[in-house]
Each structure stands twice: as C-alpha cells, then as structure tokens.
Amino acid sequence: MQNNKKVIVGISGGVDSSVCALMLKSAGFDVQGVFMKNWTNSAPNIECTTEKDFADAEAVCDQIGIPLHQANFSGDYWDRVFKKFLSDHNEGLTPNPDILCNKEIKFRAFLDYCLEIGADYIATGHYVRVDNSGSSARLLRGIDPTKDQSYFLHQVTGKDLAKSLFPLGELTKEQVRQIAKDNKLITAGKKDSVGICFIGKNKYNDFIANFLGKDPGAILDEEGNELGVHDGLMYFTLGQRQGIGLGGIKGKEQDSWYVAHKDTQSKALTVVQGRDHPLLFSDGCYVEDVQWVNENNQEELNCEVQIRYQSQPVKAQLKKLTNGYKIIFASPQLAVTPGQSAVIYQGDDCLGGSVIKDRISSDFYSWADNRGYNYQVYG
Structure with missing residues (x-):
C-alpha cells in the first residue's frame, strides 16, 4: 500500500483523468484532485465548456471519494503559451500550443504548485509510460498506439517525469472506458475532447480571427x-x-x-x-535546438521521427549544426510544417524533439528559385 504518498491528480472532468484518480485511490495512494483553470473566456462568440467540465469533475471526485480543489493558471497560460501561439501564427507558422502547455503549465506551474502544497507526485490521464529503473526517468509511448500522447510530452524533462504518474499508459482506451463503466463513473460515456484545449468546440479559424483579424x-x-x-x-x-x-x-x-x-x-x-504533388513533400527539415528528455550530447543519431501527432514515425538521421539540427528522412514526407514539432524516438523511447524551422526539399528549392522566393539553408 502507498497510503503514505500524496498524489495530486489533474482532474479535467473527462473519463481519462477520472479513471486515473480512481486507479491511484484503489492502489492506496492519498489522492486529491485539482481542476486547472487555464483559460479565461474573454473573446466574443467563443463557446467555453469550463463550467460543465468543473461540474463533472466535482461529481466524479465525489463518487471516487477524494477532495477537489481549483487552481487558476490562466495568467501563466496567457503569458507563457497563448501569446507565443498568436505570435507564431503572425509569423506564418503553424504552432502546437498543447505541447507548450504541457511544458510550461501542467509540468511546470501545476507541478510546482502541487509540490509546494505537499504532494509527492502529480498524476494526469495522459497515455504515456515512464521508466524509472535507471538513473533518469525515461518517457515511453503508451501501449495503445491510437492514444499514445508521448508526442505532446516530449519537452517534459526526466527530472519532472520522475515526479509524475501516468497509470493509463499501460491501458487501451477501451479498457479505460470499461473501468469507468464498471465503477459507474458519471464520465464513463463522456466524449473525448479533441483539438487544441482552449479552442474547444469552436472552429479553429473563427477562434483565432478574434485575435488576429x-x-x-x-x-x-x-x-x-x-x-x-x-x-x-x-x-x-x-x-x-x-x-x-x-x-x-x-x-x-x-x-x-x-x-x-x-x-x-x-x-x-x-x-x-493533387495530394502527390512534389511541392508537398520534403526530404528532411531543419529544427531548433532539441529539447531532450534527458541530456544527450550526440551530434549524430539514427532514430525515428514523428512530424505530427498520430503520423507514422519515419526512420531518419539527426545531425547537429551550428544553429539547431538537420533531420534527413529515409523517405520523403508529406506536409512538413514549420511551427510543428519533430519528435525523436528510438523504438518506444521518446528522446525529445524540437520545433521545425524549415523544410529540406530539392523540388521546393528549384521551384522557389524560379519564382524568386527566398528560403534559408542552414549549415
């Protein structure tokens, strides 16, 4: 029994965080829930589900028999995530704010908050695994390939992973739903949230038009x-x-x-x-400095790279440059997008990743030269 260890679970009002809390309570941990308020609904014509989600979080914590608290990180979110999201869009990039939210809010602001109030660990409903058997915690893919979320957590350090629990990483989504049903949790049939957290049910372009014009x-x-x-x-x-x-x-x-x-x-x-047009494909990409889960000084690395969530990983070679890294794919990849993240794997082991600066494509370079467009080749 682990009843001397205090775990604070990030409760979202969904089925995943509900089952996460239930499993840890059943394992004997001293479990408390915290509902994170990361967004202030200040723009017009935006539908926000925070009130409904908090009501569901309260109800499910009452069912499980754990206390629920609220913590407001909306100021941190605006300053450390959303401002960069808007800035990246204005620069022509396609950002992924959920990755930055995990790094700056859930596994920084929230983790610090929980440790300050006496938690031994935090826990979330992410579908990932952590291996603590070595000197540093390693981030591994969840066993359900359709739900694995290591792509979104690749900027979380091994030090912070060692203070984090992810009980759903060993389960499939179907098993999680079944546990919720077996325990009659009110979130058992709740639909999964999809897309970027603060956009919710709103159409993406309609949402950002409120801020970008x-x-x-x-x-x-x-x-x-x-x-x-x-x-x-x-x-x-x-x-x-x-x-x-x-x-x-x-x-x-x-x-x-x-x-x-x-x-x-x-x-x-x-x-x-046509989806097979040569200008849509790239032989590789340039990325910013890699955010490693654990320190890695290798200047060249054979690996697999995933260029978007739920895309198939491709074999690749990573090479350090004066400013950032160059990644060359074993086969051309569709729609390599600046602003998105290239995440580095070796098997199930997520080593880290970086934001894509630009694509590498001989077809694109030839076309751009003919059209008079500028592009940058990094050395």
Missing part, C-alpha cells in the same frame, strides 16, 4: 497565376485541403487543391493540385 493576399498556382484572395496566411497550413475556397477553375484539372507554400513577404499563398 485579416491580412489578405493572393492565392496563386505554382506558375504564379492568381486564382483568388485569402484572408491571411495565418489561417492556412502546409498540406491543407479544406477551406482554401477554390472551386472548379476553367482550364484546370478537377483534382483537389492543397497548400504548398506561404510567402510571408508577399503574403502569397501557393496551392497545387
């Missing part, structure tokens, strides 16, 4: 012919198909249009037809 430019085909006008590069991401606003165009094939390039200087959005 419009910055229109031309929509061009690969030859530079104007096809239409867009409201701002911040509303598009590389490889995007839906929402471009182009229907049938005279003299063009009927294949779908995809975003191939965002030129921040001219504000031009270049689109191409």
Whole structure:
C-alpha cells in the first residue's frame, strides 16, 4: 500500500483523468484532485465548456471519494503559451500550443504548485509510460498506439517525469472506458475532447480571427497565376485541403487543391493540385535546438521521427549544426510544417524533439528559385 504518498491528480472532468484518480485511490495512494483553470473566456462568440467540465469533475471526485480543489493558471497560460501561439501564427507558422502547455503549465506551474502544497507526485490521464529503473526517468509511448500522447510530452524533462504518474499508459482506451463503466463513473460515456484545449468546440479559424483579424493576399498556382484572395496566411497550413475556397477553375484539372507554400513577404499563398504533388513533400527539415528528455550530447543519431501527432514515425538521421539540427528522412514526407514539432524516438523511447524551422526539399528549392522566393539553408 502507498497510503503514505500524496498524489495530486489533474482532474479535467473527462473519463481519462477520472479513471486515473480512481486507479491511484484503489492502489492506496492519498489522492486529491485539482481542476486547472487555464483559460479565461474573454473573446466574443467563443463557446467555453469550463463550467460543465468543473461540474463533472466535482461529481466524479465525489463518487471516487477524494477532495477537489481549483487552481487558476490562466495568467501563466496567457503569458507563457497563448501569446507565443498568436505570435507564431503572425509569423506564418503553424504552432502546437498543447505541447507548450504541457511544458510550461501542467509540468511546470501545476507541478510546482502541487509540490509546494505537499504532494509527492502529480498524476494526469495522459497515455504515456515512464521508466524509472535507471538513473533518469525515461518517457515511453503508451501501449495503445491510437492514444499514445508521448508526442505532446516530449519537452517534459526526466527530472519532472520522475515526479509524475501516468497509470493509463499501460491501458487501451477501451479498457479505460470499461473501468469507468464498471465503477459507474458519471464520465464513463463522456466524449473525448479533441483539438487544441482552449479552442474547444469552436472552429479553429473563427477562434483565432478574434485575435488576429485579416491580412489578405493572393492565392496563386505554382506558375504564379492568381486564382483568388485569402484572408491571411495565418489561417492556412502546409498540406491543407479544406477551406482554401477554390472551386472548379476553367482550364484546370478537377483534382483537389492543397497548400504548398506561404510567402510571408508577399503574403502569397501557393496551392497545387493533387495530394502527390512534389511541392508537398520534403526530404528532411531543419529544427531548433532539441529539447531532450534527458541530456544527450550526440551530434549524430539514427532514430525515428514523428512530424505530427498520430503520423507514422519515419526512420531518419539527426545531425547537429551550428544553429539547431538537420533531420534527413529515409523517405520523403508529406506536409512538413514549420511551427510543428519533430519528435525523436528510438523504438518506444521518446528522446525529445524540437520545433521545425524549415523544410529540406530539392523540388521546393528549384521551384522557389524560379519564382524568386527566398528560403534559408542552414549549415
């Protein structure tokens, strides 16, 4: 029994955090719940589920028999996550704020808060595993490949992982649902939240339009012919198909249009037809300095790299440069997107990752040279 160890669980009002708390209570830990308020609903026309989620959190903690407290991190979230989210969009990037939220809020502000009030560990409902058998805690993929969330936690350090518990990492989603049903938890049938946490049920572009407004430019085909006008590069991401606003165009094939390039200087959005178009693929990418889970001084590394959540990892070689790293893929990858994260694995072991600065693509370089677009090659 672990009843001398105090664990504070981040309770969201969903089934995962509910089962996480139940499992730890059943294992004999002294469990308390904390509902984190990370977002202040200050923008118009935004639907927020915080009140409903807190009511569910209260009800499920009452069922389990643990106290629930509230902690407000909305100021930290705004300053350390959301401001960068907006800044990245304005620079033409496609950010992933959930990764930064885990690093700066859940496993920094929340962890510090819990340790200050006497917790031995924190716990969350993430589908990951931690191996504490060596000198440093290692981050491993959850056993359910459809729910593994190590991609989102790759910037959490081994030191902080050693203070964190993830009981769902050894379970599938179906098993978690069944545990909730068997124990008649009120969250057993609650739908999973999807997408970025603060956007909730709102449409992505409608949400960010409240903060970014419009910055229109031309929509061009690969030859530079104007096809239409867009409201701002911040509303598009590389490889995007839906929402471009182009229907049938005279003299063009009927294949779908995809975003191939965002030129921040001219504000031009270049689109191409067909998902297999060469301009959509990259041979590798440049990334910023890698955030390692544990210290790693290797200048070259054979690994697998995942360039977006739930994408298939690809074999790759990582090489340190003067400023950041270069990653070369074993096979070309679709829609390598600046602002997203390239996360580094060896098997189930998540070693760390970094934000993508730019793609490496000979096809793109040739096209950009012909069109007069600038790009950067790092050495």
